[in-house]
Amino acid sequence: MAAQEHMASADGPPKVSLFNDPKIRGLFYQVLLIVTVVWIGYSITMNAATNLAKQGLANGWKFLGESAGFPVTQSLIEYSAASSYQEALVVGFLNTVLVGVFGIFIATIVGFTVGIARLSKNWVVAKMATVYVEILRNIPLLLQIFFWYFAVLRALPSPKNSIEFGAGVFMNNRGLIMPKPIWEDGAGMIGIAAIIGFIFAIGFSIWAKKQQAETGKQYPSFSIGVLAFIGLPILAAAATNFPFTFDMPALKGFNFKGGMKVVPEFVALLFALSIYTASFIAEIVRAGILAVDHGQTEAANALGLQRGPILRLIIIPQAMRVIIPPLTSQYLNLFKNSTLAVAIAYPDLVSVGGTILNQTGQAIEIIGLWMAIYLTVSILTSMFMNWYNSHIAMSER
Amino acid sequence: MKRVVLPVVVGAMLGMTATAANADTLDDIKAKGHVQCGVSQGLPGFSNPDSSGNWTGLDVDVCRGVAAAVFGDPEAVKFSPLSAKERFTALSSGEVDILSRNTTWTMGRDTALGLNFAGVNYYDGQGFMVRKSLGVSSALELSGASVCTNTGTTTELNVSDYFRTNNMDLELVQFEKADEVVAAYDSGRCDVYTTDASGLYAQRLKLEDATKHVVLPEIISKEPLGPVVRQGDDNWFNIVKWVHFAMVNAEEMGITSANVEEMKGSGNPAIRRFLGVEGSFGEKLGLNNDWAANIIASVGNYAESFERNVGPATPLKIERGVNALWSAGGLQYAPPIR
Numbered sequence A: 001m002a003a004q005e006h007m008a009s010a011d012g013p014p015k016v017s018l019f020n021d022p023k024i025r026g027l028f029y030q031v032l033l034i035v036t037v038v039w040i041g042y043s044i045t046m047n048a049a050t051n052l053a054k055q056g057l058a059n060g061w062k063f064l065g066e067s068a069g070f071p072v073t074q075s076l077i078e079y080s081a082a083s084s085y086q087e088a089l090v091v092g093f094l095n096t097v098l099v100g101v102f103g104i105f106i107a108t109i110v111g112f113t114v115g116i117a118r119l120s121k122n123w124v125v126a127k128m129a130t131v132y133v134e135i136l137r138n139i140p141l142l143l144q145i146f147f148w149y150f151a152v153l154r155a156l157p158s159p160k161n162s163i164e165f166g167a168g169v170f171m172n173n174r175g176l177i178m179p180k181p182i183w184e185d186g187a188g189m190i191g192i193a194a195i196i197g198f199i200f201a202i203g204f205s206i207w208a209k210k211q212q213a214e215t216g217k218q219y220p221s222f223s224i225g226v227l228a229f230i231g232l233p234i235l236a237a238a239a240t241n242f243p244f245t246f247d248m249p250a251l252k253g254f255n256f257k258g259g260m261k262v263v264p265e266f267v268a269l270l271f272a273l274s275i276y277t278a279s280f281i282a283e284i285v286r287a288g289i290l291a292v293d294h295g296q297t298e299a300a301n302a303l304g305l306q307r308g309p310i311l312r313l314i315i316i317p318q319a320m321r322v323i324i325p326p327l328t329s330q331y332l333n334l335f336k337n338s339t340l341a342v343a344i345a346y347p348d349l350v351s352v353g354g355t356i357l358n359q360t361g362q363a364i365e366i367i368g369l370w371m372a373i374y375l376t377v378s379i380l381t382s383m384f385m386n387w388y389n390s391h392i393a394m395s396e397r
Numbered sequence B: 001m002k003r004v005v006l007p008v009v010v011g012a013m014l015g016m017t018a019t020a021a022n023a024d025t026l027d028d029i030k031a032k033g034h035v036q037c038g039v040s041q042g043l044p045g046f047s048n049p050d051s052s053g054n055w056t057g058l059d060v061d062v063c064r065g066v067a068a069a070v071f072g073d074p075e076a077v078k079f080s081p082l083s084a085k086e087r088f089t090a091l092s093s094g095e096v097d098i099l100s101r102n103t104t105w106t107m108g109r110d111t112a113l114g115l116n117f118a119g120v121n122y123y124d125g126q127g128f129m130v131r132k133s134l135g136v137s138s139a140l141e142l143s144g145a146s147v148c149t150n151t152g153t154t155t156e157l158n159v160s161d162y163f164r165t166n167n168m169d170l171e172l173v174q175f176e177k178a179d180e181v182v183a184a185y186d187s188g189r190c191d192v193y194t195t196d197a198s199g200l201y202a203q204r205l206k207l208e209d210a211t212k213h214v215v216l217p218e219i220i221s222k223e224p225l226g227p228v229v230r231q232g233d234d235n236w237f238n239i240v241k242w243v244h245f246a247m248v249n250a251e252e253m254g255i256t257s258a259n260v261e262e263m264k265g266s267g268n269p270a271i272r273r274f275l276g277v278e279g280s281f282g283e284k285l286g287l288n289n290d291w292a293a294n295i296i297a298s299v300g301n302y303a304e305s306f307e308r309n310v311g312p313a314t315p316l317k318i319e320r321g322v323n324a325l326w327s328a329g330g331l332q333y334a335p336p337i338r
């Protein structure tokens, strides 16, 4: 019966009514769903727009040029209370990027180390790594941030009793205070030398790889790269007769004046974010390594390779293909979790934006800006990681 | 098929009802049976929960007064603890009916945020608290200090302006929640804690050793604190406004929670009107005529509320000062009920 019916509809026009045709019915529900979603979206937007207009809210970006009036504890650019709201937002954004970039860097190193350590044959090392992962990933991040912040604050002395490291470096409960270099004429040479060193390092490593592929000869390209990147600027500085002086910090009244400072809020947030995210990365790395067939290790052993090179040259590169996609999510998590900054007074984009929102009442604009910026940075990160993933996938030989 | 249709219908219904909310606050409140009141997350004397979750304070009394006026029951209130940053959004979005949370009446908030301030139940000003061991006696000696405060308040701008006008350096450390400000100040992150003077007296009680800290004499701003409602519902605005005025008028006329019943027999026509024995003032608010009598019977007059929550006999030990009645040289003044 069923087969017959099927045959009939295959060569002739369908005998079933339009109502019961699964294709049309499916299409109908899809269209209905889309129309409803669009309609709901439309009415919510219109509703919000009318209410906002009625209350006189959301009236454009004019406020960005007005003077902010409040200072910020950490700023990578020149900023004072007399600067504009726009500059305040840039300061907040740079602070977010700063903690995000350093956080991702540290979390990656710690995460890979702990992940590899969990697979160690040494019982103590493996157990320690397990304890690290289980404790850190099971405590809410906000609590960890508070813990480190107040632990750091309680442990450090007041400015008057600062710990002195010599050479103008001090530590107290206001932060880590260091001499600040003041650049003079000719200092640009040092920067140029650093850029040349960097380009040389990259070029050399590409060349060394090619040489190795063609001739099998190996070069210490990493050490040479680092040497060029650090050595060239030093040479340039010596050649231009060290064109900088230092602004030395000095205790004056309540706090140190002069120099530059790393605030405790930054340290606590960076530390908490990195070691929390590292616990997840460790698990991802462990899973990635376990996903590489054991035959690979055996084959490498048979070639007489040592444990270190096996891990570095055989296992990790293959594990990376499994690791990268979930690693990307962890990077994005870290970046988004950095918005918890406001709890411990780190002036990130959300904290600074919140102050502006409160002072101006421009809720819609500020929240829209937050969403646009976090979305953009997250998408850029994903795009980069996807590119990197396909890059290492292609180099399969 | 059921699986597709149900979410669609629910979604459609949500979309429609969203438009209908907040038309008439008084009707809404009567329908749900309580007033939803936005308060702080714990500020002794103003709005603070005790160990059994019972809220008390000067700001809490405003909400209890409104509940007494509407329902004849000061307990018909539910409280929403809000951080400084959340408070206005909570009010605008209809999450709370009144915001009574040591909130300063400023022009910006009154105009740009779509809100209405229903009077001033505490005249305040911003002050500074420091450790006694610093040996500081004036705010003008604070150049270079690290100052802790709350984000989302009037305090950030006041303190920056003050330091700028006096050519002093400032490191301003801004926390989202008041408890973190207290903890950071207590652990030495800051030399100075700045907020409303009343807030300083209240938060000082939370420090490890309150006696080691002193509030400096300078008051650097005007902070008239009062209850807030949404713009666009005039009757509700009137109710909240007149609850506060009723408490002040009662103090002026000598009506207290103890003598309110007895006062109903008074020959003074102003008192008779106030207590609803004569006239129909309650009806004009959409309430019963004994609205004010209910407030005084349950919450007391302004003086009673002040003495009970923040006065000299409480841990806050605040004098009436500018918050005395106008007739006693203070600023508390209510239009007559007539």
Ligand SMILES: N[C@@H](CCC(=O)N[C@@H](CS)C(=O)NCC(=O)O)C(=O)O
Pocket: B040, B041, B042, B043, B082, B083, B084, B102, B103, B104, B150, B152, B153, B154, B155, B177, B178, B179, B195, B196, B199, B200, B203, B223, B225
């Ligand atoms: N009156 C000021 C400040 C109000 C404010 O939030 N003060 C803080 C510090 S005293 C507070 O009430 N904290 C208590 C809490 O957040 O629960 C304003 O309206 O902006």
